[in-house]
Structure formats: C-alpha cells, structure tokens
Amino acid sequence: MATQHSRSAARLMMAPAVILLLGWMLVPLIMTLTFSFKKYLPLRGGDLGWVGFENYTRFVTSSAFWPSVVATLAIVGGVLVITIGFGILLAILLNQPMWGQGIVRILVIAPFFVMPTVSALVWKNMFMDPTNGLLSHLWRFFGAEPVSWLSEASMTSIVMIVSWQWLPFATLILLTAIQSLDSEQLEAAEMDGAPTFKRFLYITLPHLSRAITIVLLIQTIFLLAIFAEIFVTTGGAFGTRTLTYLIFQRVLEAQNVGLGSAGGVYAIILANIVAIFLMRIVGKNLDA
Amino acid sequence: MGQIKLNQVTKSFGDVNVIPPLDLTIEDGEFTVFVGPSGCGKSTLLRLIAGLEDISSGQIQIDGQDATNVPPAKRGLAMVFQSYALYPHMSVRKNIAFPMKMAGIDEAEQNRRIESAAKALNLTDYLDRRPGQLSGGQRQRVAIGRAIVREPAAFLFDEPLSNLDAALRVGMRLEISELHKRLKTTMIYVTHDQVEAMTMADKIVVLRAGNIEQVGSPLDLYHNPRNEFVAGFIGSPKMNLVTGAEAQKHGATTVGIRPEHIDVSTTEGTWKGRVGVAEHLGSDTFLHIHDTGLADLVTVRINGDIQVSHGDDIYLTPQLDKLHKFGADGLRIN
Ligand SMILES: Nc1ncnc2c1ncn2[C@@H]1O[C@H](COP(=O)(O)OP(=O)(O)O)[C@@H](O)[C@H]1O
Ligand SMILES: [Mg+2]
Numbered sequence: 001m002a003t004q005h006s007r008s009a010a011r012l013m014m015a016p017a018v019i020l021l022l023g024w025m026l027v028p029l030i031m032t033l034t035f036s037f038k039k040y041l042p043l044r045g046g047d048l049g050w051v052g053f054e055n056y057t058r059f060v061t062s063s064a065f066w067p068s069v070v071a072t073l074a075i076v077g078g079v080l081v082i083t084i085g086f087g088i089l090l091a092i093l094l095n096q097p098m099w100g101q102g103i104v105r106i107l108v109i110a111p112f113f114v115m116p117t118v119s120a121l122v123w124k125n126m127f128m129d130p131t132n133g134l135l136s137h138l139w140r141f142f143g144a145e146p147v148s149w150l151s152e153a154s155m156t157s158i159v160m161i162v163s164w165q166w167l168p169f170a171t172l173i174l175l176t177a178i179q180s181l182d183s184e185q186l187e188a189a190e191m192d193g194a195p196t197f198k199r200f201l202y203i204t205l206p207h208l209s210r211a212i213t214i215v216l217l218i219q220t221i222f223l224l225a226i227f228a229e230i231f232v233t234t235g236g237a238f239g240t241r242t243l244t245y246l247i248f249q250r251v252l253e254a255q256n257v258g259l260g261s262a263g264g265v266y267a268i269i270l271a272n273i274v275a276i277f278l279m280r281i282v283g284k285n286l287d288a
Numbered sequence: 289m290g291q292i293k294l295n296q297v298t299k300s301f302g303d304v305n306v307i308p309p310l311d312l313t314i315e316d317g318e319f320t321v322f323v324g325p326s327g328c329g330k331s332t333l334l335r336l337i338a339g340l341e342d343i344s345s346g347q348i349q350i351d352g353q354d355a356t357n358v359p360p361a362k363r364g365l366a367m368v369f370q371s372y373a374l375y376p377h378m379s380v381r382k383n384i385a386f387p388m389k390m391a392g393i394d395e396a397e398q399n400r401r402i403e404s405a406a407k408a409l410n411l412t413d414y415l416d417r418r419p420g421q422l423s424g425g426q427r428q429r430v431a432i433g434r435a436i437v438r439e440p441a442a443f444l445f446d447e448p449l450s451n452l453d454a455a456l457r458v459g460m461r462l463e464i465s466e467l468h469k470r471l472k473t474t475m476i477y478v479t480h481d482q483v484e485a486m487t488m489a490d491k492i493v494v495l496r497a498g499n500i501e502q503v504g505s506p507l508d509l510y511h512n513p514r515n516e517f518v519a520g521f522i523g524s525p526k527m528n529l530v531t532g533a534e535a536q537k538h539g540a541t542t543v544g545i546r547p548e549h550i551d552v553s554t555t556e557g558t559w560k561g562r563v564g565v566a567e568h569l570g571s572d573t574f575l576h577i578h579d580t581g582l583a584d585l586v587t588v589r590i591n592g593d594i595q596v597s598h599g600d601d602i603y604l605t606p607q608l609d610k611l612h613k614f615g616a617d618g619l620r621i622n
Contacts, residue, residue, distance in 0.1 A: 206378075207376075
C-alpha cells in the first residue's frame with residue numbers, strides 16, 4: 001500500500017527539521033555538560049583540563065547559591081500569585097459589557113508587547129527613581145518620605161515589574177476561559193440561592209481551574225529564566241540575585257565558564273523539580 | 289402554595305418590545321404550559337417570573353405577595369433549564385445538594401432529600417458520577433432532582449425535553465406529568481411543541497409575539513380555538529384553513545376543518561381532489577390532497593388504512609358541524 005511508502009517519504013521530509021531541532025537542543029546541552037567538568041577560564045589560561053565534580057561542589061557550597069535559589073522561587077511565586085489573582089479580577093471586569101470594551105482590552109494587553117529590557121528601564125527611571133520617579137512624587141504629595149524602591153524594596157520592585165509584564169498574558173487566557181462559561185449555569189446557581197461571591201467560588205473558579213493551571217505552568221517556565229529585568233534594574237544586588245543571574249555572573253563577570261556551566265546544570269534540575277512538582281499538583285486538573 | 293399572578297407585565301429589550309402588557313393568573317397546583325412558535329417570548333416570560341430578567345413595567349405576585357423586586361433566590365421558584373445547566377465539576381450528589389447547601393439545610397436532612405429524590409428519579413446508582421458521564425435523559429433527571437429538593441412553590445421548565453431524542457422525550461413527558469400528579473406543585477412549562485402542550489397541560493397559554501392568544505384547557509383549545517392562529521397551531525396534523533368562495537358560502541372569511549373531520553370517498557363528495565403523499569402510521573393514515581381548489585394542500589386523517597394510489601381522484605366531505613368559522617379579523621364566529 002501507499003502508506004508504507006508515504007511514511008518513509010514523510011520521515012525523509014521531516015528529517016531536516018528534526019535534525020535541526022535536535023542539534024539546536026543537544027549541542028548547547030552537551031557543551032554545557034562538557035564545560036561543567038572542566039576548569040575553563042577564558043582570560044586566565046583557557047582550558048585547564050578535566051576537574052571532575054569540583055565545579056559542582058564549588059557552585060553549591062558558595063555562599064551565594066542558596067540565597068539565589070530562594071530569590072528565584074520568591075520571584076516566581078510572587079509573580080504567579082499577583083498575575084493569577086489580578087488576572088482573574090481583570091478577566092471578570094473585562095467580561096462585563098461596558099463602553100469602549102475593545103480599546104480597554106487592547107490597553108490591557110499592551111504591556112505584553114513591550115520588551116522586558118525596555119519595560120524594566122521605564123519602571124526604573126520613570127516610576128521608581130527616588131528623586132524624579134512618579135511614585136516618589138506621589139509619596140511626597142501625601143507628605144511621605146519617598147522610597148528608594150530598587151534598593152530598599154528590591155524584591156518587591158522586581159516582582160512588581162515582572163508581574164506588570166505577565167499580567168496581560170494571564171488576563172487574556174483567563175478572559176477567554178470566562179467567556180466560555182455557560183451563563184445558564186450562573187443563573188441556575190443564582191436561582192439555587194448562591195449570592196455573587198458564592199457563585200464565583202462554586203461556579204466561576206472551578207470553571208477557570210484548567211486555565212489557571214495553564215497560566216501557572218507556562219509562566220513558571222518563563223519566570224524561572226527572567227534575566228533582563230534584573231540586569232537593568234538592580235544588577236543582582238540587594239538580594240535579587242536569582243540562579244540565572246548567578247550563572248551569568250560566574251560565566252561573564254568572573255569569567256569562569258566551568259563553574260557557570262555546573263550552575264546551568266543545577267538550573268536545569270531545579271526547573272525540572274518545579275515542573276514535576278507543579279504537574280503533580282495541577283496535573284489532575286488537566287486530564288479531568 | 290404557588291399561585292402566580294401577572295398584572296400588566298411588559299418587557300422591552302432596548303427599543304424592542306418583547307412582551308406587551310400581559311395579564312395572567314396561574315392557580316396553585318396547576319400544570320400550565322406556555323406554547324408558541326420560536327421567538328414569541330416564552331422564555332422571556334418564564335425568566336420574568338423567575339426573576340432572572342427585570343420586568344419593564346407591571347407587577348408580579350406570588351401567593352398574593354408582590355414579588356416584582358424580589359431577587360430570584362427569594363421567590364421560592366425552581367427552574368429547569370433547556371441546557372440543564374448542571375455544574376460540571378460537581379458530582380450528581382453535590383449538584384442536587386447545592387441549593388440545600390446554599391440554604392444552610394443540615395447535612396442529615398440534605399442526605400434524606402437527596403436519597404428520596406434519587407430514588408424517585410432512578411438516579412441512585414449515579415450519585416457519584418459527574419454530569420459529563422451521564423446520558424441526556426439522566427442529566428435531565430439530575431436537573432429535575434436539583435429542583436425538587438428545594439421544595440419550591442413552583443417549578444419552571446424551559447423546553448426541558450428539546451435536547452432529547454424522540455423516544456426519551458415521550459418517556460420524560462410521562463415522568464414529568466407523573467411527578468406533577470404526585471407533588472401537586474404548580475408547574476409552568478415552556479415548549480414550542482403543541483403535542484407536549486396538549487398531553488401534559490391542565491391549562492395551555494398560547495403565545496404569539498408576546499401576546500396571549502388564548503388560555504384554556506387542551507380540549508377547550510382544540511374544540512373552540514378563539515382565532516385562526518390558535519386553530520392552526522393546536523392539533524396535529526394542522527387544521528385545514530380555507531379562504532375565498534368556499535368560506536363565503538359558510539358566511540366567513542376563513543373556514544377551518546380538522547383533518548380528522550373530513551370524510552373520504554373514491555366515488556362522491558363535496559370537494560374533488562387528487563391524492564398526493566400518503567403517510568401510513570398503522571393506526572392512522574394521513575392523506576395529502578392536491579388540486580382541490582381550496583388550499584394548496586388539504587390534509588385528511590383516516591382511521592386505519594385506505595386503498596388509494598398517488599395521483600388517484602378522490603372526493604372529500606367535511607363534517608359541517610365540526611367546521612370552524614373565522615371573520616375578517618381572524619376571530620371565531622359562532
Ligand atoms: N437578552 C435579550 N436581548 C435582546 N433581545 C432578546 C433578549 N432575549 C430575548 N430577546 C428577544 O426576545 C424575543 C423572544 O425571545 P424568547 O423569549 O427567547 O423566545 P422563545 O423562548 O419563545 O423562543 C426574541 O425575538 C429575542 O430575539
Ligand atoms: Mg426559548
């Protein structure tokens with residue numbers, strides 16, 4: 001039959017794409033693994049040979065390691081809570097019939113189109129600047145002492161900036177989910193005697209659980225790797241050094257490629273632990 | 289108790305007036321059916337009674353109390369929706385328990401009512417399933433169960449059988465009628481299917497474009513339709529409506545004769561026509577007659593069978609005492 005023939009033809013046709021993808025993924029991975037077992041200092045002698053697990057032990061025993069893991073998880077957790085919480089709120093608001101709905105929706109989505117570097121710079125210079133930022137003017141207007149956001153409340157600031165970027169994504173996904181809720185279900189609950197908040201709790205929220213799961217998974221994957229926002233604001237100072245940022249510092253600032261690569265492998269492991277953990281919690285939501 | 293009274297109730301959506309001023313009283317314990325073509329405002333009227341829509345003007349009374357501004361949950365009415373509107377993430381048991389949980393009824397009483405409703409509706413084996421794992425008929429029963437446990441003053445049904453297949457529909461029709469006989473609670477039932485209306489109702493309300501055309505018992509509407517619309521809408525197959533010279537002979541603008549009130553002969557009769565399609569149901573035969581010069585198509589209902597073929601000449605004789613006469617304004621002339 002033609003199927004046998006077309007199947008091998010299909011394999012042939014797909015081969016370039018598959019090889020390209022594999023190479024794209026495997027080459028960096030293998031290079032990272034290789035470097036992680038070497039002492040490799042590009043400006044101080046280059047490749048100095050195999051060192052076994054020394055890089056791995058040095059990376060975790062460094063005093064910066066555990067704080068960086070904590071910082072990473074704190075940022076991811078904070079941003080998830082804020083984007084999902086406000087995302088649900090905004091989605092409910094945007095689902096109400098109102099004047100200028102189309103324009104408001106576009107405005108809500110807009111932050112997603114701003115590059116991370118740009119938005120972080122805008123926040124840093126226009127909002128959070130202790131002398132000229134909008135927020136400091138606001139504080140002074142109410143007679144309060146302006147806050148130097150990025151040094152005194154560095155973690156809060158980063159979480160705010162990143163949340164602002166990811167809120168549109170969460171809102172958009174949750175809005176489409178809310179729109180698919182059968183209005184008769186809400187009316188049935190209303191007749192069954194459920195007031196507004198209970199209707200939200202017992203009908204809307206369970207309906208959104210799948211969308212929330214998706215937001216949670218996708219955002220976690222991207223948030224574990226945020227970099228630009230930290231680079232242009234605090235530069236990793238004031239307790240905002242995440243694992244990604246620590247690796248960057250080891251490789252580029254300390255010029256220790258081997259140590260950084262070992263860190264990269266840890267990052268892969270951390271990401272997988274978080275992913276498995278999340279899948280466990282929310283996985284049953286997805287196949288329900 | 290469950291008497292529902294509408295006084296001069298109107299409803300407009302923006303500029304569109306869906307329900308013109310309307311008066312209606314539904315007595316306690318009555319099975320009332322709202323029937324009418326699609327888009328005539330049946331659902332809107334039901335939702336006004338339920339409180340899911342605000343009325344534009346007028347007054348709604350439930351058991352003599354003004355309920356116009358009472359929120360839906362406080363009206364003591366239970367509704368069964370066309371889409372069933374079950375809560376998909378809850379088990380059947382939780383679905384049925386939901387209104388009781390909202391009302392703060394204690395656990396033991398909840399369980400007692402769930403068990404008895406499940407038994408009455410044949411749902412005992414399905415209590416731990418989700419609605420998605422049930423058939424259409426079972427979902428329908430869960431929706432009814434959720435309504436029953438509230439022990440409401442009245443049940444509101446919005447085309448509850450329209451998503452079921454024909455055989456199930458007949459079965460559920462009987463079950464709902466049986467339920468009404470047992471509970472003796474007021475029920476308002478919306479349908480576009482006049483067969484459901486005829487078979488279930490104590491009282492039928494025929495609606496057209498938001499207006500009540502006639503209110504009466506099924507047989508009252510069948511024998512004494514107040515106007516041409518009701519005459520054409522109630523009864524299956526439809527009444528034959530004849531205009532022109534033949535109607536003038538009887539002193540009317542339009543005369544109507546039901547298919548079962550026409551005698552058929554192959555040799556002689558008042559009207560001559562040509563046999564078209566014959567629908568054999570076994571117990572009855574519906575003959576569609578062409579070229580009578582009266583109407584495009586005259587339908588005749590014959591008990592049992594008749595030996596005629598397509599294209600044969602045939603003679604029809606209406607039973608004159610069963611003739612319905614309507615004037616130029618469409619109203620019945622007696
Ligand atoms: N929310 C609404 N907004 C505007 N028009 C509506 C709304 N609901 C119903 N209508 C209109 O009211 C009329 C009656 O609708 P409905 O009560 O659903 O009819 P039925 O149930 O008899 O088929 C229809 O013409 C429909 O378009
Ligand atoms: Mg309807």
